[in-house]
Amino acid sequence: MALRHWALYFRYAVGNISSNRLIHAISTGTITISLLLFGAFVLFFVNINDWVLEWGQTLTMSVYLKDDIDQQEKQGIETTLGRITGAEISSFVSKEKALLDLKETLGPQGRFLEGLNENPLPASFEVVFKNISWGSLNPKKIKEDLEKLNGVDEVQYSEQWLERFEGFVYLLRLVGLIIGGLLCIAVLFIITNTIRLTIYSRRDEIEIYKLVGATDWFVKAPFLIEGAIQGIVGALAALGILFLMYSLLSLKTIHIFGLPLMRVVFLPEGHTVFILSLGLVLGLMGSFIAIGRFFRFFYD
């Protein structure tokens, strides 16, 4: 189709928006509110995911070493730890350091440790898991494998907490997908019906177009462009309001049970583009469905 036709459709669409300002404002407002709800949910989900992952990254595993370990065995353990995806040795705690740390932790009550003839604490590697994909991590197997190595006495991690954490992340994703999907359907339903109202309010106009020989496409194209414009403007407005809300919120530190939570983050670039695209697609789809339904009614 020639570019001049598109230019004409675009002019018609802009002209229609300008001459039906109120109904388009209502339509765009509906899209804004719908996408704001959706965006707020995504923002909430992004932050929860971010916080959970940050908490997850503080998860450590302690690999306790036997007292009679030699240098070669120690190096072997270090190499093995280095090969585990996402695992990073944060520190090596020698027997002496372990005792010192314990004394410090116990404070005045730690004096009884001075009477010991021998240091009973083992040396250990402290391991931190970073950038892990929780689905692929099998801490139980890592523990078993490490304990088979020469020189390793015991491996400890918070097994139950980790399992719950994994379950929580999965649940969060599932709930996110379900709510996100339902919100998308609801938004599409609202947009379709709002645009349908716009189209029905202009059915006399469409009738005149058809009387002078306009093809269905000639009538549909400006409506599709209007839908796309409404979708993008609605999405931009929703993102703007969301950013304003985020700015107000991020000025304060959120506390839960008296503990300061991690920072509040805004939607990453990818999510922002996704919401913009969603606005565009929903606006287009809403118009497409609404005008299709209108034409079925029109020809009946």
Next chain:
Amino acid sequence: MALKDINLRIRRGDFVFVTGPSGAGKTTLLRLMFGAEQPTEGQILVDGINLNRIGRLKLDLLRRRIGFVFQDFKLLNRKTVFQNVALASQVIGERSAITKKKTHQILRAVGLSTKEQAYPLQVSGGEQQRVAIARAMINNPLILFADEPTGNLDPEITREIMVLFRTINLRGTTVVIATHSRDLLENTDQRVVVLNQGMIIQ
């Protein structure tokens, strides 16, 4: 049933009045010839094209060669006089410059060159009908259908509009006017088709 046993042939370049009392089937006959309705029986051929077998797209294309004028003008009140007329040219994909030129010319021909930027509700009933005629004529149609085109107009404006239709007919366009007005038919030398209760009686 609005119409029955209709056998009517209108030749190219004819000027025909379709008349009869209210409910005689005048509007239905015009709508059938325009393809806005389908007959339950029989065939309608326009310029050799059978309207019973025509698809939606082909009907749209055929309508570009047919002009239609209504009693209630059917103008877009949010568009100017110029935009209302230009619409029919834009619909056929005409280039912007040609559309502008044609619109200026046709509006001059119907005596509305000074009202181009006015909106329909800012001009008189007679002027609105001339806008509708200009819109119907901008693509040089083969046929012009007019359904009670002077129904809302006073006698003087009616005469002006009828002069316009005759001029259009003299330029080669077939003109079919549905009317129940006896005044229009007095002293006419044009063909008159009289309908009553859905049948042609004369």
